[in-house]
Ligand SMILES: Nc1ncnc2c1ncn2[C@@H]1O[C@H](COP(=O)(O)OP(=O)(O)OP(=O)(O)O)[C@@H](O)[C@H]1O
């Protein structure tokens with residue numbers, strides 16, 4: 001396998017990472033996702049990393065890149081299902097996942113995406129006041 | 135005194151060696167019953183160091199050892215390369231310093247994730263980084 005499938009669901013793109021990724025797979029995913037966001041004009045990207053037992057600076061950078069590139073194309077990125085041990089390790093390593101939101105699971109991630117999108121659609125001006133979702 | 139219980143060496147030459155290497159480290163950590171959080175910290179540190187070896191020294195060799203000291207068991211990893219070496223180790227150990235336009239978290243971050251961290255480098259000869267994660271550390 002040298003590509004991770006990307007599912008399209010309405011305005012969203014969904015990706016489930018099921019194995020610890022080889023670097024090539026991860027960079028392919030980054031490129032594919034960015035291209036898909038561009039092509040489909042998706043408003044949100046949801047990445048499920050619950051099967052990832054390790055997120056090192058390389059993988060962290062890939063996730064961050066997906067987030068910031070999507071942002072440029074007007075799409076929000078949510079990373080869901082990070083294992084607690086991975087979250088603890090990332091903090092100690094000193095890596096922030098800049099440009100991506102996080103949520104506990106796919107369902108909460110979807111809610112967060114929907115929320116973000118209606119927020120931007122309806123009241124772009126009041127973004128700062130309402131941005132209390134963490 | 136540190137006693138070596140079991141050991142293995144692995145050659146790291148290409149990016150595809152990273153995942154199998156991490157799996158081997160995991161096997162070692164599981165064998166001494168290291169908890170999941172410590173395992174994750176150890177493997178993440180190992181992943182950073184092996185990436186540095188690939189990126190800056192074109193690969194090298196890693197020695198994986200299960201060790202014991204008193205009542206505690208642990209895993210020691212020694213990363214040895216014949217790359218260009220590091221001229222200023224204290225600078226390289228700083229958060230945010232990178233000669234490769236990267237984030238510069240690899241060395242300082244992996245130091246934080248383990249219990250013992252030792253780095254030696256000679257310009258023109260190479261770099262050796264050794265880390266220990268104790269099972270209960
Ligand atoms: N094995 C090595 N051989 C030669 N130089 C090295 C080696 N490991 C690290 N360095 C040097 O030390 C610097 C800091 O390494 P560190 O891993 O902290 O950051 P980085 O690799 O540049 O970025 P990141 O790990 O965040 O992607 C590197 O930029 C490089 O100059």
Ligand SMILES: [Mg+2]
Pocket residue numbers: 182185186239240241
């Ligand atoms: Mg590094």
